[in-house]
Amino acid sequence: MHVGYLGPKNSFTYQAASYCFDSAVLTPFTSIPNCLNALKKDHIDYAIVPIENSLEGSVHTSVDGLFNQKDIQVYQEIILPIEQQLLVKNVTVIPEKILSHPQAIAQSQTFLETYYPDCLIEQVASTTFAAQYVANHPTESIAAIASKEAAEEYGLHILSRNIQDNRFNQTRFWLLGKKPLKDSLPIEKLTLFITLPNNAPGILHKVLSAFAWRSIDLSKIESRPLKTELGEYYFILDVPVTNNKDLINYALEEISLLGATIQHLGYYPIVIKER
Incomplete structure (x- = not known):
């Protein structure tokens, strides 16, 4: 089975995909439209994309990308707890710039306004990209908002833990495809x-x-x-x-x-x- 997801590896969408499939081939895509297009063209069997966050609402790129896609169906919803961490390469660094995906930045707005009101906030393609960039630029005074899994993957330190505005922060992900899964889960x-x-x-x-x-x-x-x-x-x-x-x-x-x-x-x- 070939499953596409919004990458890169260790993104929250990757975590949702890994939670659902332990033996599938997981392929990252750089954007939600690219992932949906691969599914539409049968380059992958299923796709997992974020659909809604409890703090920031619907992921419009996913919703609008599915509109009028007659062959694509939702076969499962995965609800994942989202815990954002402030990551640095060196624990002594004082961040002058913080990088992350727009959703992660929005989910951590209160923390940023309270502790880093004068820090430059830069939006990037994903939380994992932000973590990877920080890992690859150890001499810069930068930090990333990303998951603890990303910290482990790229050898980063957690400067502040669980900085999301609400500890009940969750994201809904949809497993999409053109043919039903063979499972016995109750329809909800x-x-x-x-x-x-x-x-x-x-x-x-x-x-x-x-x-x-x-x-x-x-x-x-x-x-x-x-x-x-x-x-x-x-x-x-x-x-x-x-x-x-x-x-x-x-x-x-x-x-x-x-x-x-x-x-x-x-x-x-x-x-x-x-x-």
Whole structure:
């Protein structure tokens, strides 16, 4: 089995992939679009990408990259605890510049504002790239925000531990593919992309009512621009699945009759990695 992930090695996405697969060939990609494109072209069997962080919200590159990808489905959700560390090559260094991925920087904003308010913050492609850069430039007064696994991989010291703004910081990752996995995990969630018909007054209310009057819970509702004209959106809905599959299907039939377009990303299980 060949699984692609947002790399490089020891990124949080790599950790999610390693947690799911102990015998697959794991291949890093430099960006989420590159990873999704490899899956679309069947260069890999599955892909794992970040989809949402509990502090910073949805990873829009992943969400928008999946929109209108008719053949790609979600087969599993992995929830990974995210603990950010401030890493240096030399413990005596006083950082003048801190490097990391934009999400990691945002997740550690309170720490940075409190302890390094005058430090230059530089965004890079990944937390692991930041750690690797610090390891390769030992004479510079720089630090990286990355994982403890990255510290171990590149021989860095942890200057400050668990600097994320919330100790319950978590990221959702999706295992994507075109064919189901052979597992027996219970189905827990459904994700939908819904595009509403134009010039239909009250249509969003009607769509949501199809779930509400059937007592179907929605754990997430989010809008994303269609990237056509200003003010045009599609909606992301997460639907918890218990014993209500038939009711959900009836709701989707009603929504289709209202003229909405539904992209069904699939029913899938949720796997939570403990801290």
